[in-house]
Amino acid sequence: MRITVLGLGHMGAAMAGRLLAQGHTLVVYNRTPERAEPFRARGATVAASPGDAVAKAEVAVSMLADDAAVERVTFGPDGILAHLPKGAIHVSMSTISVPLATRLATEHARAGQRYASAPVFGRPEAAAEGKLFVIASGQADAVHDAQPVFDAIGQRTVVLGTDPAAAALIKLTGNFLLQTVVEGLAEAFAVVRKAGIDPQMFHDVLTSTLFNAPVYRTYGGLMVKGNDDVAGFTAPLALKDTRLMLAAADTLRVPMPFASVVRDAFVSALARGYERKDMSVLARVAAENAGLAPIVAAPADDTRRASAARSEMRM
Amino acid sequence: MRITVLGLGHMGAAMAGRLLAQGHTLVVYNRTPERAEPFRARGATVAASPGDAVAKAEVAVSMLADDAAVERVTFGPDGILAHLPKGAIHVSMSTISVPLATRLATEHARAGQRYASAPVFGRPEAAAEGKLFVIASGQADAVHDAQPVFDAIGQRTVVLGTDPAAAALIKLTGNFLLQTVVEGLAEAFAVVRKAGIDPQMFHDVLTSTLFNAPVYRTYGGLMVKGNDDVAGFTAPLALKDTRLMLAAADTLRVPMPFASVVRDAFVSALARGYERKDMSVLARVAAENAGLAPIVAAPADDTRRASAARSEMRM
């Protein structure tokens, strides 16, 4: 299939790599052209503008940081809308606002093109291995015809119906739930640490009992190690998602007190200068609010402690 | 082993049944004696008072609703403290406050008896099958010697060290995290329902992607069905736990904004008359706050919808 990927951040690059590996004909575009070069070597065509990139595409996949980036790439004079062939499909996989999803569907339809919302759950490594979860909604035939893209990068596609806004909202809601896990753990670690309990041991208890799920293992693990510099998902991006969730909830008239707490925690993280940190930085904010120093892992120590904890575990 | 179980609520009864099935010599006590009768038929001795119940015990297990019940059974003139043999062990498996755990350890030590904190994670059905998770802390030999009890009812025991307060705090913190899952889902369902998305489909998306963990499946499942009358864990008991968590956090000086939100939601649930409902009633509260009617499941309908949702799922 002739596929274009617009946006080669961590996730877009992993998806582009996977699509190439699966034998698709790929065109790539990125605002900063250096990030596109490695793909040229692997057989992709590198385009100089969004319009050029999609001029012959069957499916144009956008994977960008926020609404503004998607709008720039789509609606600009040299954008997707002006250059995508009639009948071809724009698949938006970015996390975007609900109104933008609706607008994209409307404008592409008016231009004789097709549109599908298809945000994903999972981290870039999952994309590289074809293990993402794809949440799709929109015009039924567009979703259907884009399936080869979803199959390449995802382990499963859930189709939510024909409203393009549905997938966008579900993605925001899923991210919100992820953030509640992070804030919940952040408060839990603060209370446990302040009581003098080893956080590694607490983490082992949680993840070996009721909270034996990847999200708890991943974020609890980062917190135990004080490792919030990994930046899989930075605090400003997380705050952007919380804002979009709250805006959608406001429009729908749903109070979301947990989302408000999370919002304030991210705002405070940025106020404290933690712009480059992963969203697990909420543990640092909760620790500081409790008068604790952040955890700084001494690797050797940490290993010893972890293994001590494990040896106390009786099956 | 000669074991006494004090408290035959859902959890205590399941534990007593399991201990009998595993061949232990059992004495049971319950304030309302009718709940003890079925155990007599199965070979247990039914005692008329806590003191009588523990007079010959090697291990006395208390599994009661709250601090007040544990204090009544332990410190009364006819209580455990006055009658447990020297060297025997009181194992408190109830969810109790941190100060009470410390006080129990101190007073039993003064009386020449031993004490271990050993709260559990899991529902009564897990107890009946020996599948609980046991979190133990306290005097090392006491925890060690009570191990046959833990082995009978649990699939795993995590030993947290010698401070009896540690296990009590971890149990409260685990329950807090469980409640954050429930409140998070409650808000998520409200926003999704208000957008006109089928909650069953949303639940399927969540639990087949990042939130593929029993806690999400259990509580999401109850919410999808509007089934908050199951009362595995009633709202008043959940609120009691939140109160104990906040009291512990207050003493340790840790702000817990999520715990405060959960507390208010449970208080509002009780104010609305939902005293007998399961803690998944938070979904009903969130729905009402969003101007939605609660979900009332039409079973047939529900099955059809679920299967329709499944058929849209492409692997």
Added chain:
Amino acid sequence: MRITVLGLGHMGAAMAGRLLAQGHTLVVYNRTPERAEPFRARGATVAASPGDAVAKAEVAVSMLADDAAVERVTFGPDGILAHLPKGAIHVSMSTISVPLATRLATEHARAGQRYASAPVFGRPEAAAEGKLFVIASGQADAVHDAQPVFDAIGQRTVVLGTDPAAAALIKLTGNFLLQTVVEGLAEAFAVVRKAGIDPQMFHDVLTSTLFNAPVYRTYGGLMVKGNDDVAGFTAPLALKDTRLMLAAADTLRVPMPFASVVRDAFVSALARGYERKDMSVLARVAAENAGLAPIVAAPADDTRRASAARSEMRM
């Protein structure tokens, strides 16, 4: 002075009336022209478009519902920007977002016109009597030259300096503080009522002791009477302000947990169908969340109760 008033809602109409009474030469414009007619009879000129309205103005005052309305009246082809004489002043007295205040200043400067932010505190009745408080910021000579307008409608003008954003932010912050008074009272009334204490008596205690300020008397008084239909300041308008406050705080990176609570309370008010009610509707929301019926005043009864309360008061 030749003054134009754009927007004849409650506040704009009161201001226009006052300006006429003070002898200024007035042109008025309102999107729905009927609201302008009464002013024609009193000597004002009624304009058919914003552009016509300001074509000969020395000062053009806009007093509109929200950002969208101000943008429409200002930036449209027939708007203020295109028609206000060079050197004349656009005084924005509406409650608007911080970025819009900055944008207005920039664009008017570019067009050779002048701009001042001058939002007001007070209700329409205060405007009609020249008793508003005016908070002004912007280009110093613009603020100075618009002083005759401020003198006509206000009892006092506070000049905050030359940044047009400052007055906009102070206005939002003042409205936020007003909302915290309303939510604080709402929770207080719920707890007092549920304890069986007469809300009128509670109100008398408050306002005769530490809370002897007009805001407490006004909003407490509305709550005691259950009188949230007065719509001096409707819930949707209040929510709009909270949104702007939170957006400004987000940009400045300031967590505002009280603003988040207020936001959720207003969202819930709208979700429950209370769109037409005054912002004191928060008392109704808090009462419902506490399982109470809203207060419905029986006027006679109320008078009797109030006088009974007064008679218990000993000086």
Added chain:
Amino acid sequence: MRITVLGLGHMGAAMAGRLLAQGHTLVVYNRTPERAEPFRARGATVAASPGDAVAKAEVAVSMLADDAAVERVTFGPDGILAHLPKGAIHVSMSTISVPLATRLATEHARAGQRYASAPVFGRPEAAAEGKLFVIASGQADAVHDAQPVFDAIGQRTVVLGTDPAAAALIKLTGNFLLQTVVEGLAEAFAVVRKAGIDPQMFHDVLTSTLFNAPVYRTYGGLMVKGNDDVAGFTAPLALKDTRLMLAAADTLRVPMPFASVVRDAFVSALARGYERKDMSVLARVAAENAGLAPIVAAPADDTRRASAARSEMRM
């Protein structure tokens, strides 16, 4: 009248001084006896125990820090209950929990003594000048007969009826409202300071417009000066009151999200080591959460700035 004052902290001492000055026959008791000595010189009798202190009293006034102190002084073997003459009145003016107010009334009635709840609003300086507000409830004749005490220290007494719990609850609710003023101002100052607006100017705007009330002037004034060491009302005492308010609300089943926010803010203040600070320390907490340094006033500077602000004010 023969009056005993138990508890000579800031408020108790001010009340005792005022009662002496008004010509009453005074006995005083304080746990640390040195605080009582100055009153001996002024003609009071200094008692060595609560029992001795009240043995001949017509009215025994307790003004103590918390429930524990009131219980110690009242129920101990050498306490008020055991020694107050039959028919004499115990007037509790401390801020205490609702259940303790009820218990005091019950136990004194059982002992043939009388009881009135009479907490006060106002600071110690107001007590010294007879300017407090007294909120009284309880047995009608007890409240009536204690009136000379109220007249000496207060400018006004509000009688709430015969339920001794009512005055205790109203006092907690009033303190809650005071704390909402402090937290609201704390957030407002953070946002205004971060926007580069002079906090003194903001304070002047507020208190010269809608928020022209002593509570705003007092707490805003402390915040502008960064003066949270005055300790008129320390953070730990304020947190104690919030706890009692939330406990009362929990019992009554009233969610109080504002009280929860305030509670977390005070907990965080104590976690940061601000135990000795006034409750206006919430401004410091809010500032730190926004990444701001706390205000540190340079007195001279401050005066200059304030006068500059005033000069911009046009009447």
